[in-house]
Amino acid sequence: xxxxxxxxxxxxxxxxxxxxxxxQRVNLKDIAKEINSPVAFTAKILQQLAKNNIVDSVKGxxxxxxxxxxxxxxxxxSEIVSAIDGDAIYKGCGLGxxxxxANKPCPLHNxxxxxxxxxxxxxxxxxxxxxxxxxxxxxxxxxR
Amino acid sequence: xxxxxxxxxxxxxxxxxxxxxxxQRVNLKDIAKEINSPVAFTAKILQQLAKNNIVDSVKGxxxxxxxxxxxxxxxxxSEIVSAIDGDAIYKGCGLGxxxxxANKPCPLHNxxxxxxxxxxxxxxxxxxxxxxxxxxxxxxxxxR
DNA sequence: TTTATATCGGACAAATTTATCCGAAATAAA
DNA sequence: TTTATTTCGGATAAATTTGTCCGATATAAA
Numbered sequence: 001x002x003x004x005x006x007x008x009x010x011x012x013x014x015x016x017x018x019x020x021x022x023x024q025r026v027n028l029k030d031i032a033k034e035i036n037s038p039v040a041f042t043a044k045i046l047q048q049l050a051k052n053n054i055v056d057s058v059k060g061x062x063x064x065x066x067x068x069x070x071x072x073x074x075x076x077x078s079e080i081v082s083a084i085d086g087d088a089i090y091k092g093c094g095l096g097x098x099x100x101x102a103n104k105p106c107p108l109h110n111x112x113x114x115x116x117x118x119x120x121x122x123x124x125x126x127x128x129x130x131x132x133x134x135x136x137x138x139x140x141x142x143x144r
Numbered sequence: 145x146x147x148x149x150x151x152x153x154x155x156x157x158x159x160x161x162x163x164x165x166x167x168q169r170v171n172l173k174d175i176a177k178e179i180n181s182p183v184a185f186t187a188k189i190l191q192q193l194a195k196n197n198i199v200d201s202v203k204g205x206x207x208x209x210x211x212x213x214x215x216x217x218x219x220x221x222s223e224i225v226s227a228i229d230g231d232a233i234y235k236g237c238g239l240g241x242x243x244x245x246a247n248k249p250c251p252l253h254n255x256x257x258x259x260x261x262x263x264x265x266x267x268x269x270x271x272x273x274x275x276x277x278x279x280x281x282x283x284x285x286x287x288r
Numbered sequence: 289t290t291t292a293t294a295t296c297g298g299a300c301a302a303a304t305t306t307a308t309c310c311g312a313a314a315t316a317a318a
Numbered sequence: 319t320t321t322a323t324t325t326c327g328g329a330t331a332a333a334t335t336t337g338t339c340c341g342a343t344a345t346a347a348a
Contacts, residue, residue: 099288107278108154
């Protein structure tokens with residue numbers, strides 16, 4: 001469904017959000033440990049997230065990653081997914097046709113569009129905040 | 145969503161179903177041309193489909209691929225998908241956790257499970273026959 | 289000012305997926 | 319029986335994704 005990079009990206013962003021809610025900045029090593037991901041690869045993904053203004057990065061000692069508190073309930077999962085995986089998952093044809101729409105649909109078009117649109121709405125309707133709170137109270141988990 | 149192999153597999157199977165409804169057996173070259181796929185790679189996928197008894201193969205001149213007419217409305221898309229991509233798409237965690245269930249869910253578990261289950265039901269509820277008929281009357285397309 | 293620590297960014301490597309090639313095996317038809 | 323045609327199956331190659339390494343840059347603190 002999502003690429004590995006995107007999975008790491010979502011998990012990393014959620015952990016950063018969780019820590020930012022408690023005014024804590026977190027560094028690469030701690031993020032990778034928390035989400036059980038390869039450190040160097042995670043660094044690349046965090047760079048992408050920073051470039052896309054999804055997270056803020058600070059260099060130097062005591063540096064790391066954070067998200068402005070005010071923005072945590074504004075940022076949607078969809079932003080992370082399109083920053084890393086692009087929007088093929090929202091717009092693309094289930095059978096990979098370049099051109100596939102109501103006018104010239106693939107055999108799966110109608111049935112697939114429903115699922116795809118539900119996924120899109122789910123991602124667009126889900127904020128970092130609501131997912132981070134589940135982590136905060138120990139109801140949900142980022143590894144295992 | 146699906147791998148390229150799976151996309152080709154679905155399209156190839158639908159074309160074979162369409163031709164089988166008209167008592168026509170089709171060969172690799174014609175399939176690849178019809179679904180606009182690389183010939184040799186398509187051959188590999190057809191082998192997999194044959195091994196999984198989704199399509200029948202016949203060697204030699206006049207040989208090719210076909211599906212028993214009676215089975216065309218029995219075979220579901222889900223069979224093709226799990227034969228080629230496995231069942232990660234039905235069972236897997238959206239964030240890639242090894243263990244993710246109601247007991248120990250990832251932050252996305254509840255919302256993701258809905259989408260995933262809808263996809264599963266869609267694929268399990270869709271037969272080759274209903275998709276092939278759309279192709280037959282020129283309502284849907286396998287390329288472009 | 290120096291040092292230590294953190295991200296940034298580019299080159300490189302490994303693994304996986306996608307794709308090709310070709311001889312072997314089967315088989316229909318000449 | 320021979321020939322031509324088709325799928326089968328294994329080896330190989332190309333492309334993409336995943337993952338590593340390391341010097342450059344920024345910066346907090348001694």
